[in-house]
Amino acid sequence: MARASIGIIGCGTIGSALAKSLARYYSVKLYDPKRGLKDDLSECEAAFVCVPTDQVEAAIASQGQRLAICSTVPLGTCDRLGRNVAHVPVFCDEDTAERDLKHLNYLVVGANRLDTLNFFCDLLAPLLRAKAKVVRCSTVEAELIKLATNSYFAVKVAFANEIYDVAQVLGADFEVVRAGLEANRNIASNHLDVWHKGYRGFGGKCLAKDVDLLLASADKMMGVLEAATRWRSTAKEGLK
Numbered sequence: 269m270a271r272a273s274i275g276i277i278g279c280g281t282i283g284s285a286l287a288k289s290l291a292r293y294y295s296v297k298l299y300d301p302k303r304g305l306k307d308d309l310s311e312c313e314a315a316f317v318c319v320p321t322d323q324v325e326a327a328i329a330s331q332g333q334r335l336a337i338c339s340t341v342p343l344g345t346c347d348r349l350g351r352n353v354a355h356v357p358v359f360c361d362e363d364t365a366e367r368d369l370k371h372l373n374y375l376v377v378g379a380n381r382l383d384t385l386n387f388f389c390d391l392l393a394p395l396l397r398a399k400a401k402v403v404r405c406s407t408v409e410a411e412l413i414k415l416a417t418n419s420y421f422a423v424k425v426a427f428a429n430e431i432y433d434v435a436q437v438l439g440a441d442f443e444v445v446r447a448g449l450e451a452n453r454n455i456a457s458n459h460l461d462v463w464h465k466g467y468r469g470f471g472g473k474c475l476a477k478d479v480d481l482l483l484a485s486a487d488k489m490m491g492v493l494e495a496a497t498r499w500r501s502t503a504k505e506g507l508k
């Protein structure tokens with residue numbers, strides 16, 4: 269039986285990693301004119317949109333098939349697009365995108381219609397690790413899960429940095445304090461590095477951008493997140 273044909277729109281870090289992962293189960297077509305990729309997606313059963321956040325609307329304008337937006341988007345974007353799109357946010361590190369998307373630890377699928385939700389959950393099922401959790405939700409819930417995840421990590425980095433400063437003032441060894449925190453099974457060891465790639469605070473492409481997107485949509489309610497922006501890495505000159 270012919271394998272279902274699936275399109276990828278935007279073939280950078282995320283799009284190319286997702287394409288490799290899906291190609292194990294489906295016939296994958298690629299569309300990213302800037303990279304010279306111009307497969308015809310019109311016969312595809314569905315396409316995943318993996319373009320930069322500010323390019324999503326332009327990228328879907330001429331697409332008629334079922335679409336899942338994998339790009340990170342401001343809250344309410346999928347509803348505003350006025351089409352029956354799904355939101356399948358991507359949770360991975362830039363450096364390990366290929367590996368992370370090959371076997372998913374968990375999956376969030378947002379859609380406002382049951383048939384769309386079922387379609388993308390079924391399509392992505394082969395990518396799941398055994399016992400991986402699948403969160404089925406609305407598009408705005410999926411958008412909020414994505415922004416809240418990275419914002420939580422940013423707050424955690426900020427908190428670790430503040431504990432580091434307290435330790436310095438007290439003459440305590442932060443690494444010992446950190447080991448004590450990590451010994452508690454309720455405190456995961458990720459995002460407790462105070463020095464990261466030579467700077468303090470949170471950086472990278474995604475954390476700062478997602479914090480900004482969440483603050484822009486919900487600033488009046490986000491006092492904790494607002495306070496954590498002091499630890500954005502671009503402010504590192506002002507930090508000890």
Ligand SMILES: NC(=O)c1ccc[n+]([C@@H]2O[C@H](COP(=O)([O-])OP(=O)(O)OC[C@H]3O[C@@H](n4cnc5c(N)ncnc54)[C@H](O)[C@@H]3O)[C@@H](O)[C@H]2O)c1
Nearest residue numbers: 278279280281282300302318319321323327339340361362
């Ligand atoms: N990089 C990560 O680790 C990561 C993790 C999670 C989520 N995301 C999100 O995924 C999205 C994509 O990120 P990325 O890192 O893959 O970006 P990227 O810049 O590596 O790739 C984006 C690609 O989209 C293409 N593109 C732009 N406009 C297009 C259009 N109209 N039609 C077709 N292709 C178009 C570009 O040529 C580029 O190749 C972003 O919203 C990002 O926030 C990224």
